Amino acid sequence: xxxxxxTFGFKDLxxxxxxxxxxxxxxxxxxxxGAANLFWGILAFIxxxxxxxxxxxxxxxxALFDRIIxxxxxxxxxxxxxEIRMFFYRLGSRFxxxxxxxxxxxxxxxxxxxxxDIIRACRHMSSSKTGALIVIAGEGNLKEVVDTGERxxxxxxxxxxxxxxxxxxxxHDGALVIREKRIVAAACILPVSKDQTIPxxxxxxxxxxxxxxxxxxxxxxxxxxxxxxxxxxxxGKIREVTSDELFLILHSAPASAxxxxx
Numbered sequence: 664x665x666x667x668x669x670t671f672g673f674k675d676l677x678x679x680x681x682x683x684x685x686x687x688x689x690x691x692x693x694x695x696x697g698a699a700n701l702f703w704g705i706l707a708f709i710x711x712x713x714x715x716x717x718x719x720x721x722x723x724x725x726a727l728f729d730r731i732i733x734x735x736x737x738x739x740x741x742x743x744x745x746e747i748r749m750f751f752y753r754l755g756s757r758f759x760x761x762x763x764x765x766x767x768x769x770x771x772x773x774x775x776x777x778x779x780d781i782i783r784a785c786r787h788m789s790s791s792k793t794g795a796l797i798v799i800a801g802e803g804n805l806k807e808v809v810d811t812g813e814r815x816x817x818x819x820x821x822x823x824x825x826x827x828x829x830x831x832x833x834x835h836d837g838a839l840v841i842r843e844k845r846i847v848a849a850a851c852i853l854p855v856s857k858d859q860t861i862p863x864x865x866x867x868x869x870x871x872x873x874x875x876x877x878x879x880x881x882x883x884x885x886x887x888x889x890x891x892x893x894x895x896x897x898x899g900k901i902r903e904v905t906s907d908e909l910f911l912i913l914h915s916a917p918a919s920a921x922x923x924x925x
Contacts, residue, residue, distance in 0.1 A: 705739070772800045774844050777819040778913045781841075784824035785886055785893050786906040794835075794888030795828040796868045798851070800842035801880030808875065809840055812851030819846055828886075838871065838883075854878065858899075865894075865901070872896035884909065 686706070712732055716725035773781070781797065788795050798805065813834060817823055819841060827849050828835045837850035856873035865873075872883035877899040885894040885901075894903045895912060904912065 705735075708735075772843065773819065773841055773913075775914070777844060778910070780819055780821045781824065781884070781913070782906055782910050783821040785884060785909060787821070787825055788828060788886045789891045789893050789906065792888055792891040793825070793828055793830065793886065794868060795824075795884075795886040796838040796853070796872060797824070797884040798838050798840045798853070798872075798875065799882045799884070800840065801882065803879050803881065804842060805840055805879065805881060808838070808851050808853060809842075809848040812837055812840070812848040814848055815846050817846040819844065838875075853883075856899075869894060869896070869901060873899060873901055876900075 709732075712725075712728040715721050715728055785795070785797075787793075798808070823846065824839065826832060827839055827846075834849040838853050839846060840848045840851055853871035854874040855867065855870045856877055858873060858877075861870060861873065866887065866889065868885050868887070872885050872894070873896050875881055876883055876896045880898075883896040885896065886892075887894070892903050893906060893909055894901050895909060
């Protein structure tokens with residue numbers, strides 16, 4: 664103990680704090696996806712490996728554990744590929760907030776003049792309890808999402824949006840994607856969020872909106888078929904809004920990338 668105290672310095676403290684923060688953030692991310700038990704199992708295995716190899720210095724057992732650890736690094740990447748992708752996306756989104764990395768202003772997802780059409784459509788569908796899921800692309804072109812639906816190239820209008828989500832329409836079951844001031848696709852399939860903390864009052868449309876916004880910088884507008892409530896999802900977060908609040912949210916955002924305030 665005296666030796667440890669004499670050699671322990673400020674750099675060691677920083678090292679321990681960084682490891683603790685990384686482990687905590689990993690646990691938070693995995694807890695949302697329901698893989699917290701897997702995290703604790705891996706952590707327990709690492710502790711046992713450290714005790715066997717460095718504390719008790721058991722040669723044969725330590726060598727066996729070392730082989731498992733060397734292969735385990737690849738296995739962890741395979742098992743947690745979605746979580747690792749989400750981590751790097753969030754890291755990259757922090758850098759993209761700087762002006763240097765922002766998209767050229769002439770490339771717009773939705774124009775100011777088109778916002779009232781979207782608001783009116785959401786208001787009408789809310790009053791009639793017509794379920795809807797509208798995706799407004801950010802800097803990504805959402806090609807993978809667009810390819811899952813029916814390709815369109817139409818002007819954004821209130822009547823067209825309402826007709827697409829009319830319950831007898833063949834395109835109503837899925838997401839409508841708006842990109843570069845055009846409706847580019849409808850009936851698109853979105854990835855459903857695996858977040859275990861999502862309130863039960865949210866349905867499949869809300870979970871799909873969260874799933875997409877967890878992985879991309881898109882903004883999703885959801886109209887609930889059960890309650891008629893309007894919700895906005897952005898960066899893996901969702902909240903209910905009124906049509907007036909939605910109007911303010913879309914108008915307060917840059918024209919090239921619609922954002923929401925939390």
